[in-house]
Amino acid sequence: MSEKPVDALTESEAEAELKRLAEEIAEHDRRYHTEDAPVITDAEYDALARRNLAIEERFPALVREDSPSLRVGAAPAEGFTKVRHAVPMLSLAKAYTDDDVTDFIERGRRFFDRDKELDIAFTAEPKIDGLSASLRYENGVFVQGATRGNGAVGEDITANLKTIADIPAKLKGSGWPEIIEIRGEVYMTYA
Secondary structure (H helix, E strand, C coil), rough: CCCCCCCHHCHHHHHHHHHHHHHHEEEHHHHHHHHHCCCCCCCHHHHHHHHHHHHHHHHHHCCCCCCCHHCCCCCCCCCCEEEEEECCCCCCCCCCCCCHHHHHHHHHHCCCCCCCCCCCCCCCCCCCCCCCEEEEEEEEEEEEEEEEECCCEECCHHHHHHHCCCCCCEEECCCCCCEEEEEEEECCCCC
């Protein structure tokens, strides 16, 4: 990774660095999502993504069409049936610093049009790295499970999810909507 600070980059250096980062991050995405064989830590990957975003924020005209900051998840894997999400399945932004958390709170206040005098309560938990999944129930019956994929199209993993005891084949009670999607993270306690 380049050691030159973002605020010291010229426009041409920034353009070259964004190209390099897009290619490097795409390669790490392929190794992680397709081959399940990452070669860098999550922290190293996040540092690449943060550098990419910092350069884009300083040089917004240089944002590439293939920018990692514009992607959600990974391309759907080969060998699985593709599932188009009715509503895009987006990911959450990460917070690394106190300023990131403060910015998050301020965005929440603006979104909910809350006065600064009012307290906003939230819960933060350690990151659990799992598989983002969407569970589709029709009339309370589990009919389809899909990965996030690229946010618009994921992979059908219904058969895999049916083997997980904590995912009910039928929702308890009655009066469920005709269609309901439940989104969350699937993970194993011990892998």
